[in-house]
Amino acid sequence: MRERFDVLVVGAGSAGCVVASRLSEDAACSVGLIEAGGMPEDPDIADPAKWTALPGRAFDWAYRTVPQPFTANRVHDWPRGRLVGGSSCLHAMAYVRGHPSDFEPWRAAGGDRWSYEGLLAGFRRSEAVIDAATGSREGDGPLDVYLPTEQVNPVVRAYMAAGNALGVPRIESHNGPELIGTCANALNIRKGRRLSLADAYLPDEVLQRPNLTLLTDHLVERIVVDGSRARALEVIAGDRRQQFHADRVVLCAGAIESPLLLMRSGIGNKDVLSDVGIDVTVERNGVGANLQDHLLVMGNVYRSARKIPPSRLQHSESLMYLDSTDLTATSGRPDIVLACVVAPSAAEGFHIPEYGQAFTILCGITHPTSRGRILPSGPRLSDPPIIDPEYLSSEQDRATLRAALRTARTVGAHPALSEWRDAEVLPGPQKFSDVDLDAFIAQTVSTHHHPAGTCRMGNEDDAVVDAELRLKGLQNLFVVDASVMPILPSGPINASTVALAETWSALDPK
Ligand SMILES: Cc1cc2nc3c(=O)[nH]c(=O)nc-3n(C[C@H](O)[C@H](O)[C@H](O)COP(=O)(O)OP(=O)(O)OC[C@H]3O[C@@H](n4cnc5c(N)ncnc54)[C@H](O)[C@@H]3O)c2cc1C
Known part of the structure; x- marks a missing residue:
């Protein structure tokens, strides 16, 4: 087998x-x-309605x-895909670019290339927008x-109508110049089946390229560093350990x-590494820091007056981005x-009606200010x-999430x-004080599955990668995935991860 x-x-x-x-x-x-x-290989991966059943299976890092x-000392499950296609094989398929202003901090961290305008070419290179009503196709990217339109559930239509009656504008999609408004989710679905990034970018004709080698069930244990270069990767496959070499290494893990x-x-913070017995090869403080994630309150649940027809899509059919201080706002960055x-959708320990007899309004904040970390334990x-x-951990996040829950109930x-x-x-028909709402939120809040920021791009000393996503301190090691985002965009992050990867690939720094 080839090793270089x-x-x-x-x-x-x-x-x-x-x-x-x-x-x-x-x-x-x-x-x-x-x-x-x-x-x-699991046929459920392709079925959009089954995405909630996938966590915990063999292909989840769990x-x-x-x-x-x-959050009431709760431990939160974080599913992540461990298969070709990665987390795009588990995700809920909602495709949201984000609000243009979301990318201003990216521009500040790495220059115009990472602004919304700079990323637009990457978004467009990836996308083929298919309008179900007309069948029209815009763009020739590989990702549908x-x-x-008519598949959208009647309950979801009524929820969007409620928003509009409260003054929330209707928008065509989450991928135009404005994000505040009501619309059905755009989805990475082709002919009724999930379209993972592997389906889109690694079809057979790509996998058959003689210059592309895909090694599955190969776990990279370590990067071997020699001076200012990544010299090799130490990789484990079954009971075999071997080294692979390359001029450039790109982490997309x-x-x-x-x-x-x-x-x-x-490669990391000296104290963090020495605490767990790892020798330092490149001192880089920010590695693993700046962890951020979106949360959702699970949820504001309503027993239905009549049987709700099952979702013909993926259950969570419409994200509604809002300004919590003014529901009639028509532009700007949502909070x-x-x-x-x-x-019905609730956290562990809550009793809820059967499927078909309830609907749920989840709510979250778009720009959390709480920051955490990932550390090795050994x-x-x-x-x-x-x-x-x-x-x-930030009071601002708690206050904004309270406002989100009040808006969901409105x-x-x-x-x-x-x-x-x-x-x-849930939380129930009565009035709630701020303290009551905080307690409900703490017991029900759950990840929206968007961890990011742990190898952040930036100019500061503790930023991990530079504007070319090159690891600071090594000439030939790059990080190109959700970890380099300096800050989360408003929405789910698969679209921006793909645009980031498209943008970096077009740059192709040596
Ligand atoms: C349940 C769920 C629902 C979600 N819903 C949505 C949604 O509706 N819309 C949206 O936009 N986003 C959603 N997301 C988030 C989105 O899927 C991720 O943000 C995105 O896929 C991240 O891409 P990535 O390339 O950074 O990482 P990943 O896609 O997670 O890829 C990392 C890959 O690296 C491999 N890997 C890791 N370590 C090693 C190693 N040491 N050696 C070899 N290989 C390794 C992994 O197995 C994996 O295949 C969801 C995520 C989940 C889990």
Whole structure:
């Protein structure tokens, strides 16, 4: 088997599929794509309605946070895909670019290339927007962005009508100049099936390129550093250990594994590494820090007045981005989000009606200010990560989330939903004080699955990568995945991860 490549890409997730596919378009460039998991063989992965059943299966890394003091000391499950396609094989398929202003901090961290205008070419290169109503197709990217129309559930239509009656504008999609408003989610679905990033970017004709080698069930344990260069990757496949070499190494292992792999290799904060017995090869303070994630309150549940038809999409059919201080705002950066789920949806320990007899409005904040960290618990691959997002440690986050829950209840109580609503089940029909709402939020809040920021791009000393996403201190090691985001955009982050990977691949820094 070949052991030397021009480029080695670690992780065939959302970003890794894009990078490997784009770089191997150049037939003169040999690309090795190394993935810890296998091919996506479970037929449930392709069924959009089954995404909530996937966590916990063999292809989930199944991470858990440490107990979170501001969420009633709960431990939170963090599913992550461990297979070709990565977390795009598990995700909920909602495609949201984000609000243009979300990317101003990215511009500040890395220049115009990372502004919304700079990323636009990357978004467009990836997208093919399919309008279900007309069948029209805009763009010739490999990733279908499906705009559903008549499939949208009637409960979701009523929820959007409630928003509009309260003054929330209607928008065409989450991917235009304004994000505040109501619309159905755009989805990465093709012909009724999930379209993972592997489906989109690594179809057979790409995998058959002679200059692209995909190694599945190969786990990268360590980067071997020699002076200012990454010299090799130490990789475990079954009971075999071997080294692979390349001129350039690109980490696309995601916001949890990219910083962990760096730290296992001695790249990180001196004190953090020496505490767990890892020798320092490159001192870089920010590795594993700046962890951020979106949260959702699970949820504001309503017993239905009549049977709700099952979702024909993926249950959570409409994100509604809002300004919590003015529901009639028509522009600007949203601070909260609601999501209408065509099912009862609650945290552990709560009793809720059966499927078909309830709907839920989830709510969250778009720009959390709480910051946490990922740390290794030891030097070995088998030592589990310590994941501490410090959820809701910021008072600003707690106040904004309270405002989000109040807004969800305002929308849920609106007459436009009266055909479907019997009674509010959670938190309940009565009035709640701020203290009551905080307690409910602490017991019900859950990840929206968007960890990011743990190898952040920036100019400061403790930033991990520079504007070319090159690891500071090493000439030929790059990080290209959700971990380099300096700050989360408003919405789910798969679209921006793909645009980031497209943008970096077009730059192709040597
Ligand atoms: C349940 C769930 C629902 C979500 N819903 C949405 C949604 O609706 N919309 C949205 O935009 N986003 C959603 N997301 C988030 C989105 O999927 C991720 O943010 C995105 O996929 C991250 O891409 P990535 O390339 O950074 O990492 P990943 O896609 O996680 O890829 C990392 C890859 O690296 C591999 N890897 C890691 N370590 C190693 C190693 N040491 N050696 C070899 N390989 C390794 C992993 O197995 C994986 O394949 C959701 C995520 C989850 C889990």
